[in-house]
Amino acid sequence: MIDFDLTTVWAFIIAFAVFAYVVMDGFDLGIGILFPAITVGQGRNRAMNAIAPVWDGNETWLVMGGGGLLAAFPLAYSVILPATYPLVIAMLLGLIFRGVAFEFRWRDERHRPFWDFAFFGGSLVAALSQGMILGAILQGIRVTGRVYAGSWWDWLTPYTLLTGLGVVAGYALLGACWLIWKLEGDVQAKVRRLAVRAAVATLALMAAVSLYNLSLLPEYRHRWLGTPEIYFSSQVPLLTLIVAGLLFYGLAKKWELAPLLLALTLFLLGMIGVGVTMWPYVVPGALTIWDAATAASSQRFMLVGFLITIPLILGYTGWAYWVFRGKVGGEGYH
C-alpha cells in the first residue's frame, strides 16, 4: 500500500503539476502541430485566438513541474536533466519560437507565414522532446553516487522515438478537440476530421509504447502482468478501450465538448499507466521518491504555500477561462 508521508504527497503534487501542464499546454502545442493543416487567414487567426488569452498560464505549469521537481526531488532533477540534455535544450528552444509567435505574427503581416511556421515547428519540437524525455525516464537512467552516469546518447532509442511520437499525436488530438469546442463552421469540420486521424495515431502509439514497456525492465512486466497486480493494472487498458470507443462515437456524432473531455480522460489514463509503471521510482531503476526527496522542512514549508495558493490559482485561472468562454469569432459578431 501507499504510505502517505510528505514525500508521497509531494510525488502526487508534482504528478498533478505535470498532468496539468500536459493537458493544458498539450492543447496549445497540439494546435501548433496542426497549424499547417488549418486554412491560412481566418481559420488560423481563430485557432490562434482560441488560446491566446490562456497559453501563458498553461505554460506556467511547466515551470511549476520543473521548479517543483527541483524543490521537492532535487536529486531527481539533477539526474534527469543532464541525462536528457539535448532534449531539454531542444524543448526550450522550441517553446521560444512557439511563445513569441503568439505576439509576432500580429505585429508583422509580411512575415506572418514565417511566424506561423515557427509556431508549428516550435510546437512540434517541444512536443517531440517532451515525449522523448518521458521515454528516456521510463527506460531507466544510469546513476552512480548522486550523478548521472549514462552515456551521451542514452536518450535516443526506438522506445524514446515511440514515446515522442505518441505525445505529438496525443497533443494533436487534444488541440483538435479543443478547436472543435471553440470553433464552428468549415474550420470546425476540418479539425474534426483531423481529430479522428490524431485519435487513431494516439491509440496505436499508446498500445505500442505499452507493449514495449513490458520488455524494458523486469519490474515493469511484474507490475502489469504479475498476480494479483494484473487485477488492478488491467483496468487501465480496459478503460482506455472504452474511452477510445466513446471518443470515436462522439466525433462521428459531432458532439462538441465531449471529445475534449474524453481526450483528457485518455491522457489521465495514460498518466495513471505511467504511474503504475514507475511507482515508487522517480528515476526508474535508480532512485525512489524517498531517495530523491528534499529535506523535511523544505517539504513542509512548500506544502503550506501550496495549500494556500493552489485554490486561489485554480480559482482565478478558471475565471480567466470563463471570461473567454464560448465560440471564437463566430459569424454574426463583430
Next chain:
Amino acid sequence: MLTDPTALLLARWQFAFTVSFHFLFPPFTIGLAAYLAVLEGLWLKTGKALYLDLFRYWLKIFAINFAMGVVSGIVLSYQFGTNWAVFSDKAGPIVGPLMAYEVLTAFFLEAGFLGVMLFGMEKVGRGLHFTATVCVALGTLLSSFWILAANSWMQTPQGFEMGANGQFLPLSWWAIIFNPSFPYRLFHTVVASFLATALVVGGVGGWHLLRGNATPQVKKMFSMAMWMAALVAPVQIVIGDQHGLNTLEHQPAKILALEGDYLSHADGAPLYLFGWPNDRTQHLDYAVGIPKLGSLILKHDPDAPLAGLDTIPDDEQPPAAIVFWSFRLMVGLGLLMFALGLLSLWARWRGALYSSRFLQRFALAMSPMGFVAIIAGWVTTEVGRQPYLVYGLLRTSQSMSPVGASAVATSLLAFVVIYFAVFGVGIWYILRLMNAPPHPHEETLAKDEWAPIRTAGITPATQGDVEGEP
C-alpha cells in the same frame, strides 16, 4: 569528480549569456506593469481619455516584452539542472522552495490575469480590468521578491546546516529569505526596474518631441518619466551606497576587487577612478586615484584603515578587471541618470520641459542606459561572487553537470544564434511600435475583426468606448 575546464567555461558563458539576455525583459515588465496600473488608475479616477490612450499604447509593447521574458525565463528554470546539476542537488532544498514560491505566488498570478489585461477590457468591465492590471503588476513584484531572495541567499547564505549527503538543509526559512544582502538587493533591483522603464518612456517621449509630435499624450508621458527619473535616481544612488556597505561587510573580496584595492591601507584608502587591474601581479596598473576618498565612501571616514585583496588568498578572489569596469560603468550611468533628472527639474522650473532640445536629446540617449546599467550591476555582483556559487561554501568549479564540452558548445551556439535572431526581431518590433507616436483612440490589442474572441451572449462593446461596471 574532475571537471573539464573547457566545459566549465562554456557552461559559465552559457548561463551568463542566457541570464543576461533574459534580464533585459523582466525589469521592463516590472516597471511597465506598474506604469500601466498607474495609467489605468488615473484614467478611472479622472476619466481623461489621454490616460487610456497611453495605457493602450504601452500595453502593446508590454505584451511583446512579456512574451519574451516568459520564454527566456523558462530556459533558466531548467538550466540549473541541465548545466549545474551538482549545485541543484546540493542547494535544491533551499533554492528550490524559494523558486516554487515564485511560481505559486507570482508566475501564476501574472499569467492568470495577463489574458484579461491584454484582451479582456470589453468583457469584464473597467473595475475588474483594473484589478487584473494591478494583479499582473503585483505578480511581477512578488516574482522579484522570491528570485532575489534565492540569489541573495547564494551571496550571503545563512539559516542552514550541512547534511551528511552534502546538501544544504534549511533550519530557518526566515533567516534564509531575509538573509543579510536580500533587502538591499531587492530594493536596488526593483528601483532599477522603475528607473530603466522611466528612461525608456522618457526616451520615447523625447524622440516624439524632437520630431515635432508634441501631442498631449507625448507631453504627458515625457513629463511623467522625467518626474520619475528626478525622484528615483537619487534614491537609487543612496540604496546603491548602502548595498555596497553591506557587501563590504559580508563579501569584502567583491568590493576590494571592484575598487581595485589590491593593497591594504592603514590610514585611509584612495578611490581609484581608473586603472588596469592585474590579478597575476596583484597590482592596479596605471592607477589614478583620489587619496582618502575610498575610505570615506566605504567606511564613511577618510582615515579608516582598509584591508586589501592582499589579505585574501589568490584562489578566493574574483577576477578584478571585470568587476572593476562593470562597476564603473554602472556608477557612471547612474550619475548620468541623476543629471538627467536634475536637468529636467531645472527645465520644468524654467517652463522649458517640452521645448529644450538638449533635454530631449539627452533623454533619448539615456533611454537604453537603464538596461546597460542593470546588466553591468549584475555582472559586478555575480562575477564578484566568484569563485563561489554559494558564497564561501560551494565553488562554481564543483557545481557543474556531467555534460561534455562539445554538448555545451553546441547548446551555447544554438542559444546565441536563436536569441539574437528571435529576440532581436522582437526588440525591433518594440522599437517600431515606439516609433509611432501615441494618438487619440489608440487601438486595442483586440483590433482585428476576429481577434480575440467575441462571446455569444455578450454584446460586444464598440471600439474605444468601453462599458463600465453596472
